[in-house]
Amino acid sequence: xxxxxxxxxxxxxxxxxxxxxxxxxxxxxxxxxxxxxxxxxxxxxxxxxxxxxxxxxxxxxxxxxxxxxxxxxxxxxxxxxxxxxxxxxxxxxxxxxxxxxxxxxxxxxxxxxxxxxxxxxxxxxxxxxxxxxxxxxxxxxxxxxxxxxxxxxxxxxxxxxxxxxxxxxxxxxxxxxxxxxxxxxxxxxxxxxxxxxxxxxxxxxxxxxxxxxxxxxxxxxxxxxxxxxxxxxxxxxxxxxxxxxxxxxxxxxxxxxxxxxxxxxxxxxxxxxxxxxxxxxxxxxxxxxxxxxxxxxxxxxxxxxxxxxxxxxxxxxxxxxxxxxxxxxxxxxxxxxxxxxxxxxxxxxxxxxxxxxxxxxxxxxxxxxxxxxxxxxxxxxxxxxxxxxxxxxxxxxxxxxxxxxxxxxxxxxxxxxxxxxxxxxxxxxxxxxxxxxxx
Numbered sequence: 001x002x003x004x005x006x007x008x009x010x011x012x013x014x015x016x017x018x019x020x021x022x023x024x025x026x027x028x029x030x031x032x033x034x035x036x037x038x039x040x041x042x043x044x045x046x047x048x049x050x051x052x053x054x055x056x057x058x059x060x061x062x063x064x065x066x067x068x069x070x071x072x073x074x075x076x077x078x079x080x081x082x083x084x085x086x087x088x089x090x091x092x093x094x095x096x097x098x099x100x101x102x103x104x105x106x107x108x109x110x111x112x113x114x115x116x117x118x119x120x121x122x123x124x125x126x127x128x129x130x131x132x133x134x135x136x137x138x139x140x141x142x143x144x145x146x147x148x149x150x151x152x153x154x155x156x157x158x159x160x161x162x163x164x165x166x167x168x169x170x171x172x173x174x175x176x177x178x179x180x181x182x183x184x185x186x187x188x189x190x191x192x193x194x195x196x197x198x199x200x201x202x203x204x205x206x207x208x209x210x211x212x213x214x215x216x217x218x219x220x221x222x223x224x225x226x227x228x229x230x231x232x233x234x235x236x237x238x239x240x241x242x243x244x245x246x247x248x249x250x251x252x253x254x255x256x257x258x259x260x261x262x263x264x265x266x267x268x269x270x271x272x273x274x275x276x277x278x279x280x281x282x283x284x285x286x287x288x289x290x291x292x293x294x295x296x297x298x299x300x301x302x303x304x305x306x307x308x309x310x311x312x313x314x315x316x317x318x319x320x321x322x323x324x325x326x327x328x329x330x331x332x333x334x335x336x337x338x339x340x341x342x343x344x345x346x347x348x349x350x351x352x353x354x355x356x357x358x359x360x361x362x363x364x365x366x367x368x369x370x371x372x373x374x375x376x377x378x379x380x381x382x383x384x385x386x387x388x389x390x391x392x393x394x395x396x397x398x399x400x401x402x403x404x405x406x407x408x409x410x411x412x413x414x415x416x417x418x419x420x421x422x423x424x425x426x427x428x429x430x431x432x433x434x435x436x437x438x439x
Contacts, residue, residue: 015072017199029074032059054078065203232287239280243273 007022017024032045046058055078063070119130250270 010074010076015074028061029059032061050077066207232283236280236284236287239276243277243280246273 007025011025044060046060048056048058050056057076057078058073059076060071060073063072246269
């Protein structure tokens, strides 16, 4: 998987799988390593030591097909690896597992705030609620709206944001894990199973074709033997006819004439004919034996043909079963893909809703902050107005005193003017009531 090892370094002509990819070899090696060493019949592993402190891994795998078995061996040279890297990976994996357990415990032990409220009446199509006895929620003055307290809203918002972030992280982790599992299942199990089934079918077809060829050759040989036997039978019948004719001729000659040289020749010929008859009997017996052997071979060939036909029917049934199984696997994969697509769409919809909720929460938080700033500004202006009113009230007191004094002065001036004599002597000084100057 890392790409540091090519197929040519461990694949030879004795252990090659035709059209097999590196993932197929890795799956086979993984199954061999996962197999217990007690199962010596299926898989064997050796770890001899080489020069320079290196180790050599030898894996012997037994492949079975029907009644035949084949052993293939793969050899790998193991390079030394620092133990610190393994310890670091183990510690990282342990930390991730602990964090996952903490997240699960926090999710299971998360506290929730519930509110139970009852409506009292409906005034002008507006629902009014009964008083709420809760430290987390409050009822407005007009009893038409239930809101959370400032502290509760901030804590709830922060907690909601934290939970959403954790939830998003967990969902992303689970989604990556699901994608890895799907990729591994699609690349390892399905392809390996399909390739294994195809290899089994190809090997079985090859064996069936070879057996059919052998049976056809045996049938042709049996037909040739039967033809030769029929020809021998025809020759035997011809020889027997000739023998009968010669025997009749000899008997007629014996009855007609006395023994002579011709008789002697005929006797010699008769003895030769008897010898030929014995030879023909022997050949006939051998021919019968050969016919019996041919009939037994024909029976065996017929049995083999029937067995091969049954085996072919069984292979056809197995092929149909494998096709049905492959169809079911394709259907299951399609259903799984559809389910994954549906889950992905639902997850995207949920994420969009959560994003909209977070945006709304952020807007409400900003509105709450602006409301707080406006409230603070209004309080400042209110304090300034109160101080201005106090200063105005304090300034009105001396002004009222001044007005009363002015009224008194005006009244006294009027009295003084009316009380003065009508004529003033020459050379006397007068006081102007308006300016107060003397002349």
